[in-house]
Amino acid sequence: MEVDSIPQQAQEAIEKIERADLVIGILADLGPNGIAMLCDDLQTLGSARIVVLQNDKDAGPTPTPSEPAGKSSFPFVLPWPLLRPDPAGDPVLNAFAAYQAVFAASEKLGARACCVVASKLENATPQWISQLIHPLLQSNHDLVLPRYARRKRAGLLNSSVISPLMRSLYGKQIHNPMGPDLGASQRLFRKILGTGRTPRANGVHPLASLAPAALCDNMQVCEVHVGARSYPPTDWSNISSLLTQFLGPIFLDIERNAICWQRVRGCAPVPVIGEPVSVSHDTSNPDLSRMVESFQLGNRDLQEIWSLVLPPASLFELRKLSRLPLEQFRMPDELWARIVYDFALAHRLRTISRDHLLKSMTPLYLAWVASYALELNAEGDAASEQRLERLAIAYEANKSYLVSRWRWPDRFNP
Amino acid sequence: MWDQVKQALIQATTRFLTRFVSLLPGMVALILALLLSIVLAFILAFIVRRLLTRLRFGERLVQWGFSSPAESPTTSAALLVSRAIAGLVIFIGFLIGITAFDAEWTSELSQSALAYIPNIVGGVLVFLVGVIVARFLARSVLISGVNMNLQYARLLSVGVKWLVIVLAVAMALEHLRIAPGIVQLAFGILFGGIVLSLALAVGLGSKDLVTKSLERDAKKQPSEAIEDPLRHL
Numbered sequence: 001m002e003v004d005s006i007p008q009q010a011q012e013a014i015e016k017i018e019r020a021d022l023v024i025g026i027l028a029d030l031g032p033n034g035i036a037m038l039c040d041d042l043q044t045l046g047s048a049r050i051v052v053l054q055n056d057k058d059a060g061p062t063p064t065p066s067e068p069a070g071k072s073s074f075p076f077v078l079p080w081p082l083l084r085p086d087p088a089g090d091p092v093l094n095a096f097a098a099y100q101a102v103f104a105a106s107e108k109l110g111a112r113a114c115c116v117v118a119s120k121l122e123n124a125t126p127q128w129i130s131q132l133i134h135p136l137l138q139s140n141h142d143l144v145l146p147r148y149a150r151r152k153r154a155g156l157l158n159s160s161v162i163s164p165l166m167r168s169l170y171g172k173q174i175h176n177p178m179g180p181d182l183g184a185s186q187r188l189f190r191k192i193l194g195t196g197r198t199p200r201a202n203g204v205h206p207l208a209s210l211a212p213a214a215l216c217d218n219m220q221v222c223e224v225h226v227g228a229r230s231y232p233p234t235d236w237s238n239i240s241s242l243l244t245q246f247l248g249p250i251f252l253d254i255e256r257n258a259i260c261w262q263r264v265r266g267c268a269p270v271p272v273i274g275e276p277v278s279v280s281h282d283t284s285n286p287d288l289s290r291m292v293e294s295f296q297l298g299n300r301d302l303q304e305i306w307s308l309v310l311p312p313a314s315l316f317e318l319r320k321l322s323r324l325p326l327e328q329f330r331m332p333d334e335l336w337a338r339i340v341y342d343f344a345l346a347h348r349l350r351t352i353s354r355d356h357l358l359k360s361m362t363p364l365y366l367a368w369v370a371s372y373a374l375e376l377n378a379e380g381d382a383a384s385e386q387r388l389e390r391l392a393i394a395y396e397a398n399k400s401y402l403v404s405r406w407r408w409p410d411r412f413n414p
Numbered sequence: 415m416w417d418q419v420k421q422a423l424i425q426a427t428t429r430f431l432t433r434f435v436s437l438l439p440g441m442v443a444l445i446l447a448l449l450l451s452i453v454l455a456f457i458l459a460f461i462v463r464r465l466l467t468r469l470r471f472g473e474r475l476v477q478w479g480f481s482s483p484a485e486s487p488t489t490s491a492a493l494l495v496s497r498a499i500a501g502l503v504i505f506i507g508f509l510i511g512i513t514a515f516d517a518e519w520t521s522e523l524s525q526s527a528l529a530y531i532p533n534i535v536g537g538v539l540v541f542l543v544g545v546i547v548a549r550f551l552a553r554s555v556l557i558s559g560v561n562m563n564l565q566y567a568r569l570l571s572v573g574v575k576w577l578v579i580v581l582a583v584a585m586a587l588e589h590l591r592i593a594p595g596i597v598q599l600a601f602g603i604l605f606g607g608i609v610l611s612l613a614l615a616v617g618l619g620s621k622d623l624v625t626k627s628l629e630r631d632a633k634k635q636p637s638e639a640i641e642d643p644l645r646h647l
């Protein structure tokens with residue numbers, strides 16, 4: 001059992017609570033009455049013993065219940081500094097550690113399931129969290145993921161790489177495989193926590209490994225329609241670090257699950273609960289010229305690195321792309337899918353330092369973002385669904401390319 | 415008179431032959447040591463080459479940033495290393511053979527040559543580590559520069575690479591005790607020169623860019639900030 005990530009005071013509080021049916025980790029700021037509204041809503045779940053770990057960066061020594069909690073004291077809210085308020089600390093890594101802590105606390109309490117809430121939805125009360133919990137407790141799903149109402153320019157890293165990559169590899173149409181809001185069964189979070197060793201030593205990542213672990217073990221996965229997510233503003237100086245922090249664990253997981261995904265053929269949808277939520281249209285036009293300029297600069301200066309990763313045909317396509325004027329700038333889906341596959345393979349082969357590899361992907365990612373945004377500038381949010389479906393199909397169509405390169409990296413020459 | 419001349423010639427011939435015969439074992443030992451070292455060198459070179467080829471040493475060198483793929487086919491790097499090892503073994507065999515002459519000067523020569531070998535090994539190691547670090551840092555600077563949209567990213571990267579290589583070469587020469595005074599002076603001049611030229615190139619090259627950037631920052635009001643609608647995560 002992994003309990004290292006639980007602070008000492010919290011461990012004492014957890015020991016007093018003894019056991020729980022469900023643990024909910026709240027990393028997001030739900031507003032002044034958010035927790036109270038959530039607790040009211042949780043009362044409808046009947047006699048389930050629910051513990052809410054509320055992120056509170058100012059929480060001092062955790063208040064411990066004076067005696068084992070009775071039925072009436074549930075849901076029990078435990079303030080806990082899940083996200084460490086270290087200004088020098090990396091927020092993404094802190095968030096990953098928080099997931100780890102919630103899983104560990106759930107394991108310690110012997111919970112049947114746990115749920116992590118890391119985002120705030122637009123114009124929604126915290127009651128949407130109950131929608132994530134229901135499939136865990138009532139229909140015994142192992143992994144419940146949100147299907148956010150999509151805005152065409154939101155969640156671009158997920159739309160361009162994470163979702164279509166996992167869909168093509170593991171054969172299930174999951175829209176947000178890395179949540180960040182999610183529900184996991186005991187079976188799943190135990191698998192992520194591992195036995196005896198730390199998840200890092202297992203090579204298992206608390207967020208990137210969740211969906212692949214569930215799919216490779218044929219666990220029950222479902223999606224729940226929820227509202228549009230409020231995204232943090234883009235930090236343009238930090239895009240390459242973002243790519244490294246998210247794609248690194250995903251590529252590692254691809255390496256770990258190679259036997260599993262090479263057997264998967266085709267793609268099927270997962271059950272979706274609820275009705276799609278409509279959102280207001282995004283009409284703003286971003287400045288895309290700097291992204292295209294970044295790609296052109298990368299194409300000029302990073303050739304020596306890209307040539308170690310990408311085959312000559314892709315390099316030729318990129319050179320052609322870099323000469324296009326802004327209004328005609330379009331990156332073909334097949335090219336982008338193959339680029340992602342080639343980088344995943346180079347990550348496995350350690351063609352160059354993994355940090356360099358992932359950071360050198362930034363101009364290519366920005367080129368895809370610019371191409372996608374240009375294509376959808378005049379279109380509505382609904383068009384983005386069709387556009388991303390075409391991208392996902394391109395990933396699926398090129399999976400054989402990845403399999404061939406993965407099996408025969410030296411011999412296979414596209 | 416003739417008897418004395420004859421005697422002197424006989425003595426000289428005897429002395430020469432005696433000395434020559436006394437050198438013969440040493441010469442035979444030198445030839446033997448050379449032959450043995452050549453055989454050993456070939457065997458070692460063969461093993462090392464096979465091993466390095468199997469370990470894809472050439473490709474790894476490319477990965478570590480020593481050379482571009484076109485410069486080093488898979489086998490040539492392994493061949494180079496195996497030949498260097500063979501040369502070293504033959505050189506050591508030659509020194510051992512020289513020592514077999516038992517002459518004072520040959521002994522001193524081989525002793526000083528053998529005592530210098532650690533310096534050579536140390537110098538080569540310092541240089542190799544320097545090159546690895548230089549290439550790694552150059553790549554880091556290049557990628558970061560491109561990601562920051564710096565037009566002079568390549569210039570910065572090349573500058574950093576040569577700074578570190580110059581430092582490594584100076585350290586290696588210092589280790590080899592080759593003209594340390596000149597090396598220090600040359601290093602100071604070269605290092606300072608590179609830093610100055612980089613500063614001038616970047617400073618003058620980006621003067622307009624910095625001016626525009628400062629002007630833009632000064633003019634921009636917080637309320638005018640346009641929010642970027644793109645969201646990545």
